[in-house]
Amino acid sequence: MTNPTITERGPEDAKTSGPAAEQARREEELIQRVLDSFAQTPDARLQELMNSLVRHLHSFIRDVRLTEGEWDAAIQFLTAVGQITDDRRQEFVLLSDVLGASMQVIGVNNPADGEATESTVFGPFFVEDAPEIRKGEDISGGAAGQPSWVEGTVRNTRGEPIPDARIEVWEADEDGFYDVQYDDQRVAGRAFLRSDAxxxxxxWGLTPTPYPIPHDGPVGQLLEATKRSPVRASHLHFMVTAPGCRRLITHIFVEGDPQLDVGDSVFGVKDSLIRRFEEQQSGTPTPDGRDLGDRTWTRTRFDIILADADA
Structure with missing residues (x-):
């Protein structure tokens, strides 16, 4: 793969003669030198990615006429994002989410495929090795919140049931915190189960409630500076995998949640993923005979359709 000569121009006055034209020539010459430095990259895809990154980055710098102080502030910001990131908090994922980059990557990699369930953001709170539960058991692990019965089926785009699909689910408690945001090593509000034959x-889970993404770090400072809300619409996470099928990462959202009108801080809401969580009065018989005493509860249905792996 060879690097084409740069043809795009910078400021409009670069078309004229004089200092402006000389400045544009120097800027374009630098871009070409950087592109040429990747000319011997053995991996063609890596070279393609680096070439495009260089072009877009330099184009941005030239377009806004970025100052040295602004570039230094950007480096300090990214450094702070890295410094606050650890094995329990992924600030770079949050940054990707609030810029809409996560949703764009998801859209590019999960093209529409008939009636297949739409994907949305992964989020920073997934944890490997969640406990396994059987059909009808509870994922809450003692987390605070209103009980919610969630049921559905897993099928392919031809309508055929998919047995033994692995269904990972995770959610925040009624205070808007995931288990990993507590310091006591609890495991709550997350589990995996498998579809039956x-x-x-x-x-059983918890009725989702709105909550803010972590905003006590650099991403929160960015949101504050741009007057954006850190609040996410109420949701329940799913990750569904099965042989021969494309992995699905998605949420379901709560119909009637006022935050849907305000906006989701990570742009994750899709109309097809909004579900009605029907309120059940205390004393209403539960689907599995569970005794909830005088507590109210909700129920919802989410039928999942997986696309073929080669779709």
Missing amino acids: DGAYAF
Whole structure:
């Protein structure tokens, strides 16, 4: 792969003669030198990525006429993002999310495929090795919140049930915190289960509530500086995998949540993923006979359709 000569221009006055034209020539010459430095990259895809990155980055710098102070501030910001990131908090994922980059990557890599369930952001709070539960058991692990019965089926785009699909689910408690945001090593509000022979699944969780993404770090400072809300619309995370199918990472959102009208801080809401969580009065019989005493609860249905892996 060879690097084409740079043809795009900078400021409009670069088309004239004089100092402006000389300045534009120097800027374009630098871009070309950087591109040429990657000319011997053995991996063609890596070379393509680096070439495009260089072009877009330099184009941005030239377009806004970035100052040295602004570039230094950007480096300090990214340094702070890295410094606050650890094995329990991923600030770079948050940054990707609030810039809409996560959703754009998801859209590019999960093209529309008939009736397949739409994907949305992964988020920073997934944890490997969640406990396994059986159909109808509870993922809450003692987390505070209103009980919610979630059920549905897993099928492919031809309508065929998918047995033994692995369904990872995780969510925040009623205070808006995931288990990993506490310091006591609790495991709550997360688990995985498998669909049965008919593709059906069911579990008890918590009725989702709105909550802010962590905003006590550099990403929060960015949101504050731009007068953006850190609040996410109420949601429940799913990751569904099955042989021969494209992995699905998605949420379901709560119909009627006022935050849907205000906006989701990470742009994750899709209309097809909004579900009604039907309020059940205390004393209403539960699907599995569970005794909830005098507590109210909700129920919802989420039928999942997986695209083929080669779609």
